[in-house]
Amino acid sequence: MRILFINNDGGGFADYVEVDPGTTVKQFFDQQVRTGKAINYLIRVNRQPVATDQVLQDGDRISVTPTKIEGAS
Amino acid sequence: MTPTLRFTPTAWAKLLFLRDRGETEVGGFGISSPLDLLLIDDVRLIRQSCTSVTVAFDDxxxxxxxxxxxxxxxxxxxxxxxxxxxxxxxSASPSYKDEETFARCFGESDWALMFILAQGGETYARLRFNIGPRASLEIPVDVDYRRPFSAADQLAWDREYVECVHSLYLTSQNPLHDPLQVEQPHLFEVETEDDWQDWLNFADPEPFATMREELLYAPT
Structure with missing residues (x-):
């Protein structure tokens, strides 16, 4: 099945990827974001925060974006 | 040839406008020209909580x-x-917090750039490559007047500022005062040492850690 994946890591990505049916959000993250730690990201499916054990569906849109972007002087 | 971070005149004017619009720090992302990633066409704000010394984006x-x-x-x-x-x-020099954020939030992309603009006009731009041999270098900053650029739109910039920037001020009555009077359940009346401790406990750890530290060590 096909998922739209948005990710800023590596070269950056905003395109469709093929995943196996039954793939969970955590499995997808582990496959696609190999070097990053999950705690440093907000993972949303169809623009909503999700549990890591949620099973992805065909046509879902998943985004992985950095969290706690903070500056100080 | 040393790469240079360049802003279109419109993007630079917008950044100056946003910097000077309020009493707090502000932050956002630069939108790069599609054919020249070090040419910034626009600056876009993210919804954020800001003090005079901190800025924290909403995830x-x-x-x-x-x-x-x-x-x-x-x-x-x-x-x-x-x-x-x-x-x-x-001073536009990055703080420890800036460096921590740059490494944690932008350390997994092939490249990233941290740009800081001080109130006094000093700039700091550091380009970092996170692939291959890896490299990090401070680069010059310039405004590029050689290309066509659009007019200023201060009304739209102001609207974007009001929509995105949630300012938190310290006052004698309320350590966190919200001038926009947005629902702010975190206000504390501070009259005694215990009140301060209550607030400092509340402020720990996010996004007020830096401000908390300053208050703890501020001269009385």
């Missing part, structure tokens, strides 16, 4: 920003790599 707003930019046909390297924020005073 959902960052994700919304990414979704919107993709919907508009932009690539992540055009909108998610140039992290911009302002500093009060004259």
């Amino acid at each position: 959902q707003s960052v994700a919304d920003f990414f979704d919107r930019q993709v919907d508009h046909g932009f690539r992540p390297e055009q909108f998610g790599r140039v992290w911009i924020h302002t500093h009060p005073g004259d």
Whole structure:
């Protein structure tokens, strides 16, 4: 099945990827974001925060974006 | 040839406007020209909580920003790599917190750039490559007047500022005072040492850690 994946890591990505049916959000993250730690990201499916054990569906849109972007002087 | 971070005159004017619009730091992302990633066409704010010395992006707003930019046909390297924020005073040198954020939030992309604009006009731009042999270098900053550019739109910039920047001020009555009178359940009346301790406990750890530290060690 096909998922739209948005990710800023590596070269950056905003395109469709093929995943196996039954793939969970955590499995997808582990496959696609190999070097990053999950705690440093907000993972949303169809623009909503999700549990890591949620099973992805065909046509879902998943985004992985950095969290706690903070500056100080 | 040393690469240079360049802003279009319109993007630079917008950044100065946003820096000077309020009493706090502000931050956002630079939108790069599609054919020249070090040419900043626009500066976009993220919903954020700010004090005079800190800025903290709202995580959902960052994700919304990414979704919107993709919907508009932009690539992540055009909108998610140039992290911009302002500093009060004259120094644009990155703080420990800036460095920590740059490493943690932008350390997994092939490249990223941290840009800081101080109130006094000093700038700091560091380009970092996170692939191959890896490299990090400070680069010059310039405003590029050689290309056509659009007119200023201060009304739209002001609207964006009001929509995104949630300012938190310290006052004698309320350590956190919200001038926009947005629902603010965190206000504390401070009259005794215990009140201060209650507030400092509340302020720990996010996003007020830096401000908390300053209050703890501020001269009385």
